[in-house]
Amino acid sequence: xxxxxxxxxxxxxxxxxxxxxxxxxxxxxxxxxxxxxxxxxxxxxxxxxxxxxxxxxxxxxxxxxxxxxxxxxxxxxxxxxxxxxxxxxxxxxxxxxxxxxxxxxxxxxxxxxxxxxxxxxxxxxxxxxxxxxxxxxxxxxxxxxxxxxxxxxxxxxxxxxxxxxxxxxxxxxxxxxxxxxxxxxxxxxxxxxxxxxxxxxxxxxxxxxxxxxxxxxxxxxxxxxxxxxxxxxxxxxxxxxxxxxxxxxxxxxxxxxxxxxxxxxxxxxxxxxxxxxxxxxxxxxxxxxxxxxxxxxxxxxxxxxxxxxxxxxxxxxxxxxxxxxxxxxxxxxxxxxxxxxxx
Numbered sequence: 001x002x003x004x005x006x007x008x009x010x011x012x013x014x015x016x017x018x019x020x021x022x023x024x025x026x027x028x029x030x031x032x033x034x035x036x037x038x039x040x041x042x043x044x045x046x047x048x049x050x051x052x053x054x055x056x057x058x059x060x061x062x063x064x065x066x067x068x069x070x071x072x073x074x075x076x077x078x079x080x081x082x083x084x085x086x087x088x089x090x091x092x093x094x095x096x097x098x099x100x101x102x103x104x105x106x107x108x109x110x111x112x113x114x115x116x117x118x119x120x121x122x123x124x125x126x127x128x129x130x131x132x133x134x135x136x137x138x139x140x141x142x143x144x145x146x147x148x149x150x151x152x153x154x155x156x157x158x159x160x161x162x163x164x165x166x167x168x169x170x171x172x173x174x175x176x177x178x179x180x181x182x183x184x185x186x187x188x189x190x191x192x193x194x195x196x197x198x199x200x201x202x203x204x205x206x207x208x209x210x211x212x213x214x215x216x217x218x219x220x221x222x223x224x225x226x227x228x229x230x231x232x233x234x235x236x237x238x239x240x241x242x243x244x245x246x247x248x249x250x251x252x253x254x255x256x257x258x259x260x261x262x263x264x265x266x267x268x269x270x271x272x273x274x275x276x277x278x279x280x281x282x283x284x285x286x287x288x289x290x291x292x293x294x295x296x297x298x299x300x301x302x303x304x305x306x307x308x309x310x311x312x313x314x315x316x317x318x319x320x321x322x323x324x325x326x327x328x329x330x331x332x333x334x335x336x337x338x339x340x341x342x343x
Contacts, residue, residue, distance in 0.1 A: 027281025094320020
């Protein structure tokens with residue numbers, strides 16, 4: 001394969017990333033006001049009336065969400081400091097917010113930074129796996145709860161859509177959780193039934209041993225740190241919910257707190273959509289339709305969702321660029337990697 005042929009997939013990937021980011025920004029700028037049933041002139045009027053105290057409160061809620069997530073990282077990777085966790089989270093989030101399916105690029109950033117600080121590859125892999133599972137599980141559970149709450153509202157269309165969304169969310173998750181266990185059980189029974197007497201055991205490869213060691217390490221970390229993981233994920237989502245409410249209140253959306261929190265919870269799974277980075281534009285458009293249907297002022301709802309997207313997505317990009325530059329200039333002391341235990 002020629003050098004030019006090898007460069008084509010990389011160029012295509014970068015082009016796809018640029019197109020996806022541009023699509024997200026276009027959806028955010030055009031689809032959100034349209035979904036709310038308003039126009040940009042009314043949205044600008046709402047944004048122009050924001051005060052300094054309201055912006056400071058939004059900044060505090062966004063900072064709280066960033067800081068509480070450092071406890072998730074330090075629980076999943078023992079030995080990681082709060083400062084290092086903040087650098088990893090901000091830099092990885094900035095990369096993830098720029099690319100579709102940017103979680104893979106964020107994982108690469110996390111691996112590079114934590115390995116530079118001397119953490120073993122196995123521990124970093126366990127950290128990535130645990131944090132990924134915690135994020136998906138927490139958003140899945142929160143989305144199912146929010147969909148069930150919206151199903152009880154007085155708006156028929158929202159209720160039916162939320163009920164269908166709850167079914168769509170819960171059933172695939174239950175199937176994905178149960179299927180591996182059932183398959184392993186059936187495979188184990190098949191081996192015990194059909195294996196001839198005295199047959200030699202299959203040789204365990206080095207990759208299988210490493211995988212088994214990683215599973216044991218992850219189980220030990222989870223057993224020791226699950227209270228901190230659960231509390232930190234809850235605090236992170238609570239801070240994001242508080243930011244959502246502050247944005248709605250500052251814009252004057254006139255929605256009830258219960259309905260607003262139900263919409264926030266139900267929309268969390270939409271952030272996993274890979275069409276745009278972090279589901280930007282798609283999540284806000286769906287939330288705008290639901291909030292206006294529940295009685296929110298269209299222009300205020302659109303302004304609030306644009307503010308929320310700015311604090312949770314757009315502002316993380318320059319912040320992550322700053323933290324990445326700080327890490328490159330001052331990576332910190334490298335800790336010695338502990339020697340592997342004797343077999």
